[in-house]
Amino acid sequence: MSKLESVETLVIGSGPGGYVAALRSSQLGMKTAIVERSQLGGVCTHVGCIPSKALIAESHRYDLFRSFNNIDASGSFKNAQDFKRGIVNKQAGGVQYLLKMAGVSILEGEASLVDEHTVLIKQAGQEQTLSFKHAILATGSRPIELQAFPVEGRILSSTEALSLQEIPTSLIVIGGGYIGIELGQMYAKFGTKVTILEGGEQVLPGFEADLVAPVVRQLKADGVHIITGATAGSAVQNADTITLHYSQNQEQYHVTADYVLVTVGRKPNTDGKLGLEHIGLPVTSKGLIETDEQCRTSIPHIFAIGDITAGPALAHKASYEAKVAAEAIAGLTSKVDYKAIPLVVFSSPELSSVGVSETEAKAKSIPFVIGKASFGINGRALALRETEGFIKIVADPTSGIVIGAQIVGVEASTLISELALAIEMGATVEDLAMTIHPHPTLGEVIMEAADNAVRKMMIRK
Ligand code: FAD
Numbered sequence: 001m002s003k004l005e006s007v008e009t010l011v012i013g014s015g016p017g018g019y020v021a022a023l024r025s026s027q028l029g030m031k032t033a034i035v036e037r038s039q040l041g042g043v044c045t046h047v048g049c050i051p052s053k054a055l056i057a058e059s060h061r062y063d064l065f066r067s068f069n070n071i072d073a074s075g076s077f078k079n080a081q082d083f084k085r086g087i088v089n090k091q092a093g094g095v096q097y098l099l100k101m102a103g104v105s106i107l108e109g110e111a112s113l114v115d116e117h118t119v120l121i122k123q124a125g126q127e128q129t130l131s132f133k134h135a136i137l138a139t140g141s142r143p144i145e146l147q148a149f150p151v152e153g154r155i156l157s158s159t160e161a162l163s164l165q166e167i168p169t170s171l172i173v174i175g176g177g178y179i180g181i182e183l184g185q186m187y188a189k190f191g192t193k194v195t196i197l198e199g200g201e202q203v204l205p206g207f208e209a210d211l212v213a214p215v216v217r218q219l220k221a222d223g224v225h226i227i228t229g230a231t232a233g234s235a236v237q238n239a240d241t242i243t244l245h246y247s248q249n250q251e252q253y254h255v256t257a258d259y260v261l262v263t264v265g266r267k268p269n270t271d272g273k274l275g276l277e278h279i280g281l282p283v284t285s286k287g288l289i290e291t292d293e294q295c296r297t298s299i300p301h302i303f304a305i306g307d308i309t310a311g312p313a314l315a316h317k318a319s320y321e322a323k324v325a326a327e328a329i330a331g332l333t334s335k336v337d338y339k340a341i342p343l344v345v346f347s348s349p350e351l352s353s354v355g356v357s358e359t360e361a362k363a364k365s366i367p368f369v370i371g372k373a374s375f376g377i378n379g380r381a382l383a384l385r386e387t388e389g390f391i392k393i394v395a396d397p398t399s400g401i402v403i404g405a406q407i408v409g410v411e412a413s414t415l416i417s418e419l420a421l422a423i424e425m426g427a428t429v430e431d432l433a434m435t436i437h438p439h440p441t442l443g444e445v446i447m448e449a450a451d452n453a454v455r456k457m458m459i460r461k
Helices: 018-027 042-047 049-068 073-101 178-188 208-222 314-331 358-363 377-385 412-425 429-433 444-460
Strands: 007-012 032-036 105-108 112-113 118-123 125-137 142-144 170-174 193-197 223-228 230-239 242-248 250-259 259-262 266-268 302-304 344-347 351-355 369-374 391-397 402-409
Touching: 007 018, 007 314, 018 032, 018 073, 018 125, 018 314, 042 049, 042 073, 049 073, 049 178, 073 105, 125 314, 170 178, 170 242, 170 250, 178 208, 178 259, 178 344, 193 250, 193 344, 208 223, 208 351, 208 402, 242 259, 302 314, 344 412, 351 412, 358 391, 358 402, 369 444, 377 444, 391 412, 391 429, 391 444, 402 412, 402 444, 412 429, 412 444, 429 444
Parallel strands: 007 032, 007 125, 032 105, 125 302, 170 193, 170 259, 193 223
Antiparallel strands: 112 118, 118 125, 142 266, 230 242, 242 250, 344 351, 351 402, 369 391, 391 402
16 A cells, blocks of 8 residues: 655545536645546536537437438437547546646545545555545535336436437436436437426426426427326336336326436435545435535535535536635635526526526515516527527516526526626626627527516516
8 A cells, every 4th residue: 555645635526526626726726636436527527417418419400400301310329429429538638637737636546534634545456545634525426226227228327328329219217307308308309209207297396387388398399208297116128128117196007118217316425435434424314415605514624515515416516616615725715605506407498597486486485576588589589490488587676686587498508697697796687688788699588588677676666
């Protein structure tokens, strides 16, 4: 066993939480090491955000070309997988380059905490220990496996679903959350007959029904069969197919397909070999680590960020916390403020939300005024043939300060940033309405929605 010299900041895990933390720590002048047991870039780069968005974009292009030409589906899918691999490799290479340029020591292997200031790193039979002054835990999450549906053979998690080498003829998705919808619709656009089974009353639970409706319409237009209020029971695998038995309204049904994809949530990587028990760091019943507003755990020199902490399991939340944690270690007063974390579903049409929704405002008796505008008559949306959807802004009815916004429609993923900035800056709907937006652009719909809220506030006065 070899012992490395000590570092000021040790980061465990190199996803969008870990690598950003390591970069910021090094930029702030601290000697930093990062440990990764798999591939630099984490879930996001290899089996999450990046490969899924690459394949989704390819599925849209395939769908579009198919409407003009009779193109070869299997060839297109092979090209899509090649395209995805290229992007993933480029991104992973970028992470490595940035870390190296910042002077971060990159250590390969599985990290196990031995005590509050020592980590053991194991890789291919080799062991080394490293002592650290501070640690940032960023070990991320993995798909939840249902006992009745262990990932093997024709039962897939999102990881396997992103790496199929051929377009399946049919696919059953268990779970209508954002990953199930994104991957289900992606395969539907490649021509797969997709069935989505959701336990709740609507897919994309958590988003308001009026926002989800245009997505459901498009899913149906893409040939996706959505079954809500359904509970998956068991699966029988054959050589070429898998049959899923499920119940709905106390009736038993079954459906057969090439594969079953299970997307029922993710589990934090706080168990296993990480060794939290050696340092006495507790986890909640969900396996999450509790932290304060500087991402500090109950052990003051140990921080936790990303999917292993409470809140939405999203890459940008992990990266945001990463900067706060590294800055806290450097003695800065940075604190997290979660009032403006955007959520995006890369469905067709896209869906996004930030801050307070109308439903939440009602439930919590928060006073609000709604400003709404549709993409239907927006010049740019018309030119793009993407007129489905609308933008909703939630604002304080007295001051006009923006407290939330939701979008369903083209480029909702990009447009939401303006509204996140508005919340972050304490901007009012009048600020948005009086900001000169270039014409003809989709951003004008934000201006219209804000103007709609301003007019409602004037009427009230
Ligand atoms: P991770 O990215 O999970 O990285 C953790 C890293 O730690 C891993 O590389 C792991 O190997 C390593 N590790 C774990 N334990 C150890 C150990 N003991 N020693 C050494 N290394 C260890 N989020 C978005 O914001 N937008 C999206 O569009 C989006 N799409 C997604 C699509 C899919 C299909 C999936 C599965 C996820 C998606 N996500 C998306 C979620 C996003 O990927 C995660 O929220 C994000 O990756 C979490 O970052 P993290 O840094 O906490 O951990």
